[in-house]
């Protein structure tokens with residue numbers, strides 16, 4: 001029997017699910033290989049038991065936790081799709097401010113009465129996660145690799161080295177040479193240094209390599225004269241959400 | 247009869263529809279937006295101008311290019327940067343790429359299954375293979391425009407404050423042009439499909455709000471108009487538009503001079519019918535659209551007209567760029583700091599970003615007003631008018647037609663949870 005697969009989303013921009021739909025060349029094959037039983041963005045069908053649940057987005061409210069637990073309970077494997085789900089991603093950008101204050105700022109005083117918002121958290125803060133596809137947005141090719149591993153019963157693995165390595169392999173000029181700060185040195189590889197190849201810099205959307213501080217890369221940032229404070233400011237876009245896992 | 251459709255499918259984001267009727271009269275009707283709020287304005291506050299568009303794009307994956315482009319424009323105006331003609335043309339091309347991509351996903355993936363009585367496009371992979379292949383080819387072409395110009399379809403990388411971080415290769419533009427020209431005759435197949443759909447018979451006229459193009463169908467612009475007589479500069483949008491909270495929604499609703507109104511393809515088309523490209527105008531006529539069309543189910547047809555217009559305009563833009571020759575340019579630096587409002591006709595309608603910057607180039611205050619927030623009250627008003635006509639048809643048909651109506655607007659709720667300080671009505 002074909003594996004039964006579902007896609008779900010919580011607080012997110014739906015860009016990661018869209019990246020899956022953007023695999024135009026592979027989409028018809030994917031439909032042959034697996035049975036997509038739930039994908040609210042494109043389908044009104046519902047399924048029960050699932051082999052794989054891909055879940056996008058951060059968890060903010062008690063009702064989100066309940067829905068996530070229900071998905072977990074009926075899925076053999078649950079995969080975090082994208083930074084929002086994996087680390088809380090961009091949603092964690094306001095983590096240092098009390099939620100009540102944000103609600104008031106955005107909805108005014110009357111807002112509080114009916115809004116139950118919480119701090120955005122990654123899936124892992126509430127349920128066990130069997131794998132992840134990092135990035136904001138995810139990389140379509142990497143999604144296929146993870147999917148392939150899952151379909152043949154292997155545990156999907158992510159690169160353990162930093163984006164810098166991919167950048168060097170592609171012989172791209174280092175952004176530090178034009179005085180532009182880049183988080184490639186401490187960010188987990190797997191995107192093939194996409195943003196740097198496109199003329200921009202790395203903002204660390206894929207999350208940090210394991211133990212970035214002990215690696216030589218963290219020192220590169222310091223060597224370029226960045227203070228602890230500046231490094232932290234750079235990291236806050238995607239990488240302070242780690243604190244949200246607790 | 248009580249009907250509750252939780253987590254409506256085939257729209258972006260989470261919404262419920264609740265209808266309660268007693269003996270032929272509708273007692274209650276609500277479009278509940280249940281998306282978790284994401285607090286984008288506070289996210290932007292304090293951020294450096296070089297990160298602002300990057301963050302703003304993540305309000306919505308499906309219109310991330312529009313958010314990026316309007317964000318860059320607001321920043322550039324606030325910082326006194328005037329970008330080159332080449333930059334403007336490339337950004338227009340990007341905007342058309344996104345309109346194509348977004349419209350095609352809506353038409354084929356979200357709307358069409360209703361008319362084929364299917365839950366999604368997936369069963370059609372087997373029963374209507376040619377149609378699905380046609381849709382995927384068109385969609386891929388739209389995405390390739392975004393790849394060549396913006397670096398990737400979702401969350402573009404190359405557009406930066408003051409210009410582009412990298413330019414497209416002339417050869418890639420030529421290849422895109424070849425494919426765009428080749429696709430034009432194929433679009434006739436789409437016109438046939440959407441021309442033969444059995445659109446429910448329903449009309450409710452409303453105020454149509456859009457930019458007014460100068461000599462071109464509008465994308466960017468400075469003048470807002472409505473069929474109900476609004477005519478104002480973009481800077482003054484807060485004078486005519488007002489946002490308000492309803493207790494059942496985490497997204498705000500909006501009204502234009504006190505009333506509900508429509509933005510998006512049909513509103514644009516009605517206000518700028520004379521500015522459609524020649525072929526798009528023919529298609530509009532073939533699909534029975536006029537400057538007076540008041541059937542919201544026909545927004546689908548208006549979307550298809552814009553697809554044709556977008557393909558034609560993209561070809562012309564590429565011609566202009568290639569003829570002028572692509573010039574390497576460094577992104578331009580800020581000249582001053584202050585406040586500015588920018589607007590773009592995003593796939594779903596008017597999208598406003600307004601920022602003020604401090605002397606360090608960091609955002610002091612941000613305000614974003616997205617198209618779906620503007621359409622929500624109008625969708626509810628349509629449903630209120632439509633539901634009584636359908637009460638006789640039974641629960642299933644009623645639900646189906648309501649969902650179809652909501653989907654015709656292509657509501658994008660992921661980004662309608664936006665937010666700022668406002669006064670309450």
Ligand code: SF4
Nearest residue numbers: 015082083084136137
């Ligand atoms: S990780 Fe990024 S692209 Fe994916 S849903 Fe979150 S904001 Fe969107």
Ligand code: SF4
Nearest residue numbers: 191195202203204205
């Ligand atoms: S280069 Fe950095 S920011 Fe860009 S995709 Fe890779 S990890 Fe993300």
